[in-house]
Amino acid sequence: MILSDLLGSDVVDAHGRRLGALVDVRLEVSGRPRQLLADTVVVGILVSPRSRFSTWGFERRDEHAPAIVARPQRWLHRGMFLVDWRDVAVVDEGRVTLRDGAEHLDPSLREAPRSH
Amino acid sequence: MKRLFSVALGILTAIGGFVDIGDLVTNAVVGSRFGLGLAWVVLVGVVGICVFAQMSGRVAAVSGRATFEIIRERLGPRAGLANLGASFLINLLTLTAEIGGVALALQLATSVDPLLWMPVAAFGVWIAVWRARFRLLENVTGLLGLTLIVFAVALFMLAPDWNALAGQALQRGTPQDEPVATYWFFAVALFGAAMTPYEVFFFSSGAIEERWTEKDLATSRLNVLVGFPLGGLLSIAIAGCAAVVLLPASIDVTSLSQVVLPVADAGGKVALAFAIVGILAATFGAALETTLSSGYTLAQYFGWSWGKFRRPAKAARFHLSMIICLFVAVAILATGVDPIVVTEFSVVFSAVALPLTYLPILIIANDREYMGDRVNGRGMNAIGTVYLVIILIAAIAAIPLLIITGGGA
Amino acid sequence: MNDRRAIGRALDAHLHLLDRQVLDRDDVPVTTVDDLELVGIELGAAIDRDAAPPRVTAILTGSDLATRIFGGRPPPSRRVRIPWELVAEIGTAIRLGVAGDTLDATWAERWVSDHIIGRIPGGRHDPE
Amino acid sequence: MSRSRRASARERPHAAVIVVTFAVAASLLTACTNPGAEFDRAVEQGSTAVETARLAVALERDGRTFASTTTTALEDARRELVDAASAVAETDAESPSDAALRADLLDALALGVTAVNEALDAMAGIGTLDAVEPALDEAEEALDALGAPGGTR
Incomplete structure (x- = not known):
């Protein structure tokens, strides 16, 4: 499967009620260490109830400047939540169904990955 | 002593590098119609390019990522592609104007038809981009471009009525005999001439070409904060010369030859020689920068290997795209289109393209993932945001004004 | 710089990986991440709660850019893959642990280099 | 829901918007104007060219310019005069006074062209x-006489 097929899908709960759009997929670099970099696995999906468009990540990191851009971006994606991958029931073409009682977790990332 | 020389060299190069065919023509046109009435726009533009170049230089030096990589990464492929399309076409327009400028300058020196000079100019630009080292290109064209100071000298030699000039510059509101739309059209054109996007692509990619460190960042700040304002003063001097000589004779500037007549009037053959050499160097330098910028934008968007520091075979598509751009530029000029008209369009559309490249840089300059603790300070963000608003207004107003005034007629 | 402490680091695919610059081990740009290939997701199939999570298996580049913008689906054959195992480090750019010219993602670059730029005199010398 | 629609819904089509504005700008620029304007x-274009020629010739006689620069300035001036003349010649009159004005204007511009050619x-x-x-001077007076009052700055 290609990532961009998943991005932008509608996310619905177990009863078919639309929760929002899938704007990103949370990965974690863990699992069996392969040749250079450890395995990268999907650990969750990020759902934005109000906006389908690509986000600049302000709402997931404590980035607040420049205010003129950060504030509207955070407003546009307010209410975004993370869903653990184990709570995903079915993935269809353009549609992801969650299990009943799926938790809405805090989407923010711990610290921005710094390379140098 | 060596350090002092390199600092001086940096500043002089920034002065020479600031002025290009867009500044030359637009300031002369504005000077011949509004005198120094629009000088304030040049000052606003110069502060803007200082802020913009500073930020993009720091982003490149600290994060190691060049402008168009960031634009694509931050805006995504679709918005990034639209941005690339607009910025690339406008850069190509500017490149065409610069090569036309070189040909016109050569015509002034030799009275040989510019159409014959254009392929020679394009070939000269290609050879320089193909062989010469990055720093060498910058210094030679920057220093030779410095001879444009003759416009400031000429302004003094013309011994104008200084308070009349000052009166024009400080005049509130728009002059009566010019329609308001034309005044604001030329304000946007002048702003676009001062804040040309290619300068930022070239500036930030140059930071990577020369592997800037924190120390280089300090010297670059000096170059920008001293060199660009002096370049701005030079632009105002060009408008001043036109205001003193061409405005009273109601000569509207439509060709490069009219731009240099005031200098000949003031200082005769010697001054004229300086002016022609200065224009030749400034337009040739700008042609180099716009050629490289067209290569940078494409390579950085598509992720190709790029850079003057690499041998051409190691950045093949980068060099191929520049060769194609030079051919396209010469082809456009070969249709007989007037390079001055191309220049006027290129500066207006530069104003349109500015937000497309300014916004991502302003965002990334605040992104700790890229900048670590070197993110924008409160002050820089304040002025950066003010300029985002100014740039957006100019961009939105540019095309309607172009249509209403029919190109400033 | 081999980023061993990357274990357990969280990052978002779209925000941190898509459209990022891919460099080879000598920092020579290879391409840009146009898309990612995931394994372990089956369309329409109910997912078992404790099945192994999907894995990123490759960076996709080249023809995928067009499909991401204009929609539609490229034939699998024309898709250029860079195996995810080759990735050594993820930062503001993605560094591979191998030289660029071994990858078929750099096919176009090598073709232009050999057939056009390399043939022009001076094409193979460093600028002096 | 087909994949391509969702992909385009996912991000606004910026590309289309930019292309459209360019096309609109280009087409509107060629709109025609009335004869008077x-x-x-x-007249303005003609008198600018004549004034430029006068300045270039004056500098040439004072030895303050190079022959190549003067020649270039004169050639540019001539091209402006010819452009002005062809624009006037192709303008359809909407009244007898327009026709008369057009004829006089063509004569004045012709005076300018002959003068510049003499210089060249x-x-x-x-x-x-x-x-x-x-x-x-003669060409300039002829042009000024035809300019609408306050028409030329």
């Missing part, structure tokens, strides 16, 4: 610059 612009011949060694300035 056309004549005014031709002198630069090429045919004849001298002496008679050029009076010829330019």
Whole structure:
């Protein structure tokens, strides 16, 4: 499967009620260490109830400047939540169904990955 | 002593590098119609390019990522592609104007038809981009471009009525005999001439070409904060010369030859020689920068290997795209289109393209993932945001004004 | 710089990986991440709660850019893959642990280099 | 829901918006204007060219410019005069006074072209610059007389 097929899908709960759009997929670099970099696995999906468009990540990191851009971006994606991958029931073409009682977790990332 | 020389060299190069065919023509046109009435726009533009170049230089030096990589990464492929399309076409327009400028300058020196000079100019630009080292290109064209100071000298030699000039510059509101739309059209054109996007692509990619460190960042700040304002003063001097000589004779500037007549009037053959050499160097330098910028934008968007520091075979598509751009530029000029008209369009559309490249840089300059603790300070963000608003207004107003005034007629 | 402490680091695919610059081990740009290939997701199939999570298996580049913008689906054959195992480090750019010219993602670059730029005199010398 | 629709819904089509604005801008620029404005612009363009020629010739006689620069300035001036003349010639009159004005304007611009050509011949060694300035003055007066009151700055 290609990532961009998943991005932008509608996310619905177990009863078919639309929760929002899938704007990103949370990965974690863990699992069996392969040749250079450890395995990268999907650990969750990020759902934005109000906006389908690509986000600049302000709402997931404590980035607040420049205010003129950060504030509207955070407003546009307010209410975004993370869903653990184990709570995903079915993935269809353009549609992801969650299990009943799926938790809405805090989407923010711990610290921005710094390379140098 | 060596350090002092390199600092001086940096500043002089920034002065020479600031002025290009867009500044030359637009300031002369504005000077011949509004005198120094629009000088304030040049000052606003110069502060803007200082802020913009500073930020993009720091982003490149600290994060190691060049402008168009960031634009694509931050805006995504679709918005990034639209941005690339607009910025690339406008850069190509500017490149065409610069090569036309070189040909016109050569015509002034030799009275040989510019159409014959254009392929020679394009070939000269290609050879320089193909062989010469990055720093060498910058210094030679920057220093030779410095001879444009003759416009400031000429302004003094013309011994104008200084308070009349000052009166024009400080005049509130728009002059009566010019329609308001034309005044604001030329304000946007002048702003676009001062804040040309290619300068930022070239500036930030140059930071990577020369592997800037924190120390280089300090010297670059000096170059920008001293060199660009002096370049701005030079632009105002060009408008001043036109205001003193061409405005009273109601000569509207439509060709490069009219731009240099005031200098000949003031200082005769010697001054004229300086002016022609200065224009030749400034337009040739700008042609180099716009050629490289067209290569940078494409390579950085598509992720190709790029850079003057690499041998051409190691950045093949980068060099191929520049060769194609030079051919396209010469082809456009070969249709007989007037390079001055191309220049006027290129500066207006530069104003349109500015937000497309300014916004991502302003965002990334605040992104700790890229900048670590070197993110924008409160002050820089304040002025950066003010300029985002100014740039957006100019961009939105540019095309309607172009249509209403029919190109400033 | 081999980023061993990357274990357990969280990052978002779209925000941190898509459209990022891919460099080879000598920092020579290879391409840009146009898309990612995931394994372990089956369309329409109910997912078992404790099945192994999907894995990123490759960076996709080249023809995928067009499909991401204009929609539609490229034939699998024309898709250029860079195996995810080759990735050594993820930062503001993605560094591979191998030289660029071994990858078929750099096919176009090598073709232009050999057939056009390399043939022009001076094409193979460093600028002096 | 087909994949391509969702992909385009996922991000606004910026590309289409930019292309459309360029097309609109280009088409509107070629809109035509009424004869009066056309004549005014031709007068302004003509007198600018004549004034430029006068300045270039004056500098040449004072030895303050290079022959190549003067020749270039004169050639540019001539091209402006010819452009103005062709624009006027192709303007359809909407009244008898328009037709008369057009004829006079063409004569005045012709005076300008002959004067500039005289200067260019002198630069090429045919004849001298002496008679050029009076010829330019004559052309300038003819143009000023035809300009709408306050039309030319």
